[in-house]
Amino acid sequence: MSGPLEGVRIVELAGIGPGPFAGMMLADAGADVIRIDRADGPRSSVPERPHVDLLNRGRRSVAVDLKHPDGVDLVLRLVEVADGLTEGFRPGVAERLGLGPEPCLARNPKLVYGRMTGWGQEGPLAPRAGHDIDYIAVAGALEPLGRAGDRPVPPLNLVGDFGGGGMLLAYGMVCALLAAGRTGEGQVVDAAMVDGAAALMTMVYMLRQAGVWRDERGTNLLDTGAHFYEVYETADGGYLAVGAIEPQFYQALLVGLGLDGVELPRQMDREHWPEMKARFAQIFATKTRDQWEEVFAGTDACVAPVLGLAEAPEHPHNKARGTFVDVGGVLQPGPAPRFSRTPSSVRRPPPHPGQWGDEALTAWGVPAEEIAALRRAGAIV
DSSP, X not given: OOOTTTTOEEEEEOOSTHHHHHHHHHHHTTOEEEEEEETTSOOOSOTTSOOSOGGGTTOEEXXXXXXXXXXXXXXXXXXXXXXXXXXXXXXXXXXXXXXXXXXXXXXXXXXXXXXXXXXXXXXXXXXXXXXXXXXXXXXXXXXXXXXXXXXXXXXXXXXXXXXXXXXXXXXXXXXXXXXXXXXXXXXXXXXXXXXXXXXXXXXXXXXXXXXXXXXXXXXXXXXXXXXXXXXXXXXXXXXXXXXXXXXXXXXXXXXXXXXXXXXXXXXXXXXXXXXHHHHHHHHHTTSOHHHHHHHHXXXXXXXXXXXXXXXXXXXXXXXXXXXXXXXXXXXXXXOOSOOSSSOOOOOSOXXXXXXXXXXXXXXXXXXXXXHHHHHHHTSBO
């Protein structure tokens, strides 16, 4: 096994959602990530199978009682030989556990301490609870999503939790690790989902500043306002995604729709977008999704089938690239991005709390007799 982060050691204080996703990204890229699970966490009724949470893949787990002083001391001992630590508690919780940045950096001044929260470490909302939908709402990322005249539509929890959260934390960790390698000094990475979601909106803010983005939802180039950037239903109840923005791609779309040479409004004439959308919808409804795939095969019309979760792994392009992988008998999205010299991999399926813990502790320098003593004391299970 390899990966560009081979040799990097990360302690992950277990959480849910974006924190584990960041840990998955780091582990896929080769980092040795120890997941510190709760000693009193739920146990699976089928421990012989991999844990169901795919976000935890690639790690070994140590189940630690963080209310036990020996448990906290164990984590601090791991911090001494780690390159980074990630946690996803509300502000102040890690400090109350004795595992905040101050004691950790005191043990290891080169440590990169990553913090994953929704609102950030300070600000009036910092102590408040929230979820993806709340963070992207305040970031200005939710209001533009949806069709004209309708309410905003949450994009699953992709923008806040994963794009603006977990991915931001993983990026921040790697940036700070590079800095620590140059300077020998660690630091705290404050990754807030509200910040990350706002950063993802940079291009939309640019378009608005340029005067080409209207505040009315569903009337713009990329929000289903345009007839050439829309989802259309086909004769069999399937859907096609159309994204023919550039003139040459739009022309290829018109050819496939049988509209080449027909007198039509200019592509960027907003006043005619609604009538053109209705016209396109009528045409797309005359063939099945598969028939339209054949029509546009090999063209640059920017037309793609809208695939379900069961269909996407079977698409020829995804199969050719190995976009989905089988780990422990479970099909799942594979590591991304790709590295030519140090390819990423999924080293192991998601662990149950404590699974492969002794192996991980031994590899990180904890003697077997101390591991046994910690277990007898109830600091680990």
